[in-house]
Amino acid sequence: MPQKPAPAKRKAAPRDSLFLTNVGQLLTLRTASPKSSPRRGSDLNELGIINDGAVLCIGGKIVSVGNTKDALHDPWIRKHRKQITEIDCAGKVVVPGFVDSHTHPVFVSPRLVDFEKRIEGASYEQIAAAGGGIRSSLEAVRNAARPALKMKVLGVLQDMAAHGTTTVEAKSGYGLTLESELKSLEAICEAALGWPGTVVPTLLGAHVVPKEFHGRSQKYVEIVCKEMIPRAARRNLAQFVDVFCDEGAFAPEETQQIFSAAQAHGLSVRAHMGQLSETALAPFLRFDPVSLDHMDHVNDDDVRQLAKRNTVVTLVPGANYFLGLKTYPDARRFIDAGVPVALATDYNPGTSPTISMPMAMSLACTQMKMSPAEAIAAATINGAWAIRLAEGKGSIEPGKAADLAVFDVEDYREIAYWYGANHCWMTVLNGVIATCQ
Numbered sequence: 001m002p003q004k005p006a007p008a009k010r011k012a013a014p015r016d017s018l019f020l021t022n023v024g025q026l027l028t029l030r031t032a033s034p035k036s037s038p039r040r041g042s043d044l045n046e047l048g049i050i051n052d053g054a055v056l057c058i059g060g061k062i063v064s065v066g067n068t069k070d071a072l073h074d075p076w077i078r079k080h081r082k083q084i085t086e087i088d089c090a091g092k093v094v095v096p097g098f099v100d101s102h103t104h105p106v107f108v109s110p111r112l113v114d115f116e117k118r119i120e121g122a123s124y125e126q127i128a129a130a131g132g133g134i135r136s137s138l139e140a141v142r143n144a145a146r147p148a149l150k151m152k153v154l155g156v157l158q159d160m161a162a163h164g165t166t167t168v169e170a171k172s173g174y175g176l177t178l179e180s181e182l183k184s185l186e187a188i189c190e191a192a193l194g195w196p197g198t199v200v201p202t203l204l205g206a207h208v209v210p211k212e213f214h215g216r217s218q219k220y221v222e223i224v225c226k227e228m229i230p231r232a233a234r235r236n237l238a239q240f241v242d243v244f245c246d247e248g249a250f251a252p253e254e255t256q257q258i259f260s261a262a263q264a265h266g267l268s269v270r271a272h273m274g275q276l277s278e279t280a281l282a283p284f285l286r287f288d289p290v291s292l293d294h295m296d297h298v299n300d301d302d303v304r305q306l307a308k309r310n311t312v313v314t315l316v317p318g319a320n321y322f323l324g325l326k327t328y329p330d331a332r333r334f335i336d337a338g339v340p341v342a343l344a345t346d347y348n349p350g351t352s353p354t355i356s357m358p359m360a361m362s363l364a365c366t367q368m369k370m371s372p373a374e375a376i377a378a379a380t381i382n383g384a385w386a387i388r389l390a391e392g393k394g395s396i397e398p399g400k401a402a403d404l405a406v407f408d409v410e411d412y413r414e415i416a417y418w419y420g421a422n423h424c425w426m427t428v429l430n431g432v433i434a435t436c437q
């Protein structure tokens with residue numbers, strides 16, 4: 001083992017020590033030289049694989065990483081082996097717990113009518129115009145009691161963990177009144193307390209203009225800027241402010257206005273961008289968005305600008321799949337240009353009802369021509385960058401959180417290969433074990 005466990009002088013091993021051995025492939029995601037920016041280009045293929053690996057975690061943190069043979073000779077481990085929880089991985093694959101950096105879990109019901117209409121040929125815009133889409137989820141969220149929303153979110157987080165996800169960015173955005181947006185954020189924060197993983201809440205009050213503000217979007221933007229953002233910031237209910245900037249949602253000028261308000265209240269910004277139509281990115285880059293998500297439509301100049309920055313492009317191919325689109329975001333164009341990309345589920349009731357990061361990775365490989373290795377890096381370390389948690393998440397290295405996903409496969413490429421089946425065997429969330437099967 002490259003590093004000795006820190007508490008070597010303790011008489012007994014702490015109760016929460018966890019020792020994984022005989023890992024067939026341990027994907028550490030560590031690189032030859034430490035990186036202070038998201039992975040890009042060929043670095044996305046560097047997985048830092050240790051064969052027959054071992055990981056020791058104490059107190060929710062990773063303490064040492066190496067191969068099993070060396071670990072079993074480690075004096076501290078030899079002395080305390082009977083007291084630590086040892087898990088024989090018997091050749092399974094261990095990856096950093098997935099970081100799902102784009103989800104919308106606060107809603108009540110699936111949108112089954114929209115599902116059928118879309119199958120019959122209606123477009124996203126036609127469904128929205130007929131009263132479906134985002135607006136159709138509002139009433140139920142506005143009427144729901146906070147504990148009921150909390151239980152919905154908690155159930156989703158547990159399902160996500162069963163598929164290997166240990167860190168989740170969770171957005172509000174199906175209330176769209178001051179009260180119901182704050183209620184949604186509270187539900188996220190309360191659910192997070194009941195889940196051993198890590199949750200990052202995002203205010204998405206600017207998801208769509210609710211119908212009572214039809215034709216007066218500026219009035220609604222003012223509520224977002226002057227009421228929702230200040231209240232959410234003051235109560236520490238959100239770490240990010242997100243805006244759906246597109247045709248039929250918020251205009252670029254409105255998005256800048258909301259970004260300015262977010263920054264004035266100390267919140268970082270991110271946006272749904274380029275999903276339905278292209279928007280020039282230059283005006284937004286001064287706000288240093290942590291991530292721009294979807295990005296199906298983008299021009300070459302903006303791709304070149306993004307390659308120079310740490311703003312992550314978060315790709316959500318589940319939305320393209322579920323909408324039945326024939327085209328997907330051009331991941332190769334971003335990666336080959338040096339733009340850092342992440343993968344997320346975009347879990348939501350209208351366009352991407354999946355909690356499965358392995359499914360998102362499979363779509364990334366088959367539809368966006370990302371390599372299985374690139375998909376792993378995009379779903380872990382770059383996802384962590386997309387929510388500003390890369391210092392403590394996204395790779396298996398001493399000092400980082402004990403966030404691990406154990407897959408019952410022999411080769412990491414199988415994670416994206418066996419699509420539609422869950423091969424996650426166990427997840428470790430901040431040192432806490434959740435069995436999956």
Ligand SMILES: [Zn+2]
Pocket residue numbers: 102104272346348
């Ligand atoms: Zn989204």
